[in-house]
Amino acid sequence: MARPQVRAVFLKPELSPRTELPYQAAGLIALFNHVGLLTLFAAFAIWPMVVFNFLSIAIFVVVLVLIRQRRVGLGLFIAIGEVIVHQILAVHFTGWEPGFQLYLPLVGALPLMLPQVPTARRFALASIPVLAFVALFFLHDPSPPNPFPEPVANVLQLINLLIAFCVPWIFVYYFRHGAELVEADLARAALRAEKLLNSILPPSIVERLREGQVVADSFDDVSILFCDIVGFTSLAQKKSPEALVRMLDEVFADFDDLVEQRGLEKIKTIGDAYMVAAGVPEALEDHAQRLAELALAIRASSRDYAANTGEALSLRIGMHRGVAVAGVIGKSKFAYDIWGDAVNTAARMESHGEPGRIHISSEMADVLRDRFEVSPRGEIEIKGMGVMPTFWLEGARPGGGPR
Known part of the structure; x- marks a missing residue:
C-alpha cells in the first residue's frame, strides 16, 4: 500500500534565496543576542540560564543552516519554540522587570509572513508565543527575587524594549529588500522573455x-x-x-x-x-x-x-x-x-x-x-x-x- 503523502507546510515552504533574507537576518540577530545574554547571565551567576543559552546558541546555528537549506518553516518553528522556553525561564529566574517577556509577542509576528502556507496555519503558529505570553502573565508570580541591581535591571528593560521595537523594523526592512530583489529578478526574467518572444515573432504580432x-x-x-x-x-x-x-x-x-x-x-x-x-x-x-x-x-x-x-x-x-x-x-x-x-x-x-x-x-x-x-x-x-x-x-x- 502506498504511503500517503504528507504536506509539511510548516517544514519546507518553497522560498527563493531572495525571500529568505529576512529570516536569515532574524536568525543572526537572535544568535548574537543569545551570545550577549550568555555573558550577562554568567556575570550574575544565573547558571541555569547560562546552560540554556549555550543550548540556544547551538539551536540558532542549526536554524540558520535550515534557512540556508530553504527549510525556513522548520527553522522558524524551532526558533519560536526556543524563544518561548527561553523567555519563560528568563522570567522565572529574573522576574518581569528586565522585560524578557517582551520577546514573546514579537516572535508571534514572524510566521505571518511565511509564503505558500495557508492563512489559518500561519495564524495558528503565530498564536503559540502569544498564548505563552498570556499564560505567563496569569499563571506566573510577577514578583520573583530580582538577581540584578536596579540600574542593571533598568538598562536590561530598556535594551529589551528597544530590541522589541527594532527587530520588527529590521525584519520588515529585509523582507521589503528581499521583495525588491525578487521583483528585480522577475523584471530581468520578463525582459529576457520579451526579447526571446520578439526574436521569434514580429513585435506587432506579439502585441496582438x-x-x-x-x-x-x-x-x-x-x-x-x-x-x-x-x-x-x-x-x-x-x-x-x-x-x-x-x-x-x-x-x-x-x-x-x-x-x-x-x-x-x-x-x-x-x-x-x-x-x-x-x-x-x-x-x-x-x-x-x-x-x-x-x-x-x-x-x-x-x-x-x-x-x-x-x-x-x-x-x-x-x-x-x-x-x-x-x-x-x-x-x-x-x-x-x-x-x-x-x-x-x-x-x-x-x-x-x-x-x-x-x-x-x-x-x-x-x-x-x-x-x-x-x-x-x-x-x-x-x-x-x-x-x-x-x-x-x-x-x-x-x-x-x-x-
Whole structure:
C-alpha cells in the first residue's frame, strides 16, 4: 500500500534565496543576542540560564543552516519554540522587570509572513508565543527575587524594549529588500522573455497575441524568398553534427542580420532552407526591391563565407510576389507563418533554379527592372504550375542598386 503523502507546510515552504533574507537576518540577530545574554547571565551567576543559552546558541546555528537549506518553516518553528522556553525561564529566574517577556509577542509576528502556507496555519503558529505570553502573565508570580541591581535591571528593560521595537523594523526592512530583489529578478526574467518572444515573432504580432486576438491576415501583394544550400546532403555526410550545426548557425546568423537591416521578416528555417517575407506583417511599398537587395546580399555573404572558410558553399535562391495569408496557429511552439500562391511559387523558383543564381518569376521581374539587371531564362516547365516564363536576377543597375 502506498504511503500517503504528507504536506509539511510548516517544514519546507518553497522560498527563493531572495525571500529568505529576512529570516536569515532574524536568525543572526537572535544568535548574537543569545551570545550577549550568555555573558550577562554568567556575570550574575544565573547558571541555569547560562546552560540554556549555550543550548540556544547551538539551536540558532542549526536554524540558520535550515534557512540556508530553504527549510525556513522548520527553522522558524524551532526558533519560536526556543524563544518561548527561553523567555519563560528568563522570567522565572529574573522576574518581569528586565522585560524578557517582551520577546514573546514579537516572535508571534514572524510566521505571518511565511509564503505558500495557508492563512489559518500561519495564524495558528503565530498564536503559540502569544498564548505563552498570556499564560505567563496569569499563571506566573510577577514578583520573583530580582538577581540584578536596579540600574542593571533598568538598562536590561530598556535594551529589551528597544530590541522589541527594532527587530520588527529590521525584519520588515529585509523582507521589503528581499521583495525588491525578487521583483528585480522577475523584471530581468520578463525582459529576457520579451526579447526571446520578439526574436521569434514580429513585435506587432506579439502585441496582438497578448490582447487575445486571433492572428490571421491576408495580403494582396507580398514578396517571398527561399534559399537552399546546394548539395547539402553530401556536405552533411562529410561533417560531424557539431560542425554542421556550427556552419549553419554562422551562415544563417549573417542572413538574419541582412534581413533585419532591410526591415524584412524572417519566417523560418527548414533544415538548410531559409525563408523570408517582405511586406508582412506590415505593408511595404517597395517590398520587392528590398527583397531583391536581400537576395543579392545573401548570395554575396555565402560567397564570402565560402572564400574565407574553404567550404564548398553555394545557394539556390528563388523569389516571387503575389497573394498570401499569414498568421499564428496552434497552442504550443507556435510561430508566425505564411501560406499561399506567393509562397508556393517562390519555393518552385528556388527548386527549379541553378547553383549561385537568383531565379525569379515574371511578376517579380516586372517590378525590379527599373533598379536591377534581370535576364530572361525563357519558358520552363514548373512542377505543378505548368510552363512559366522566368528570369534571373543578375545585380543592381548603376545608381539604382542596394541603398
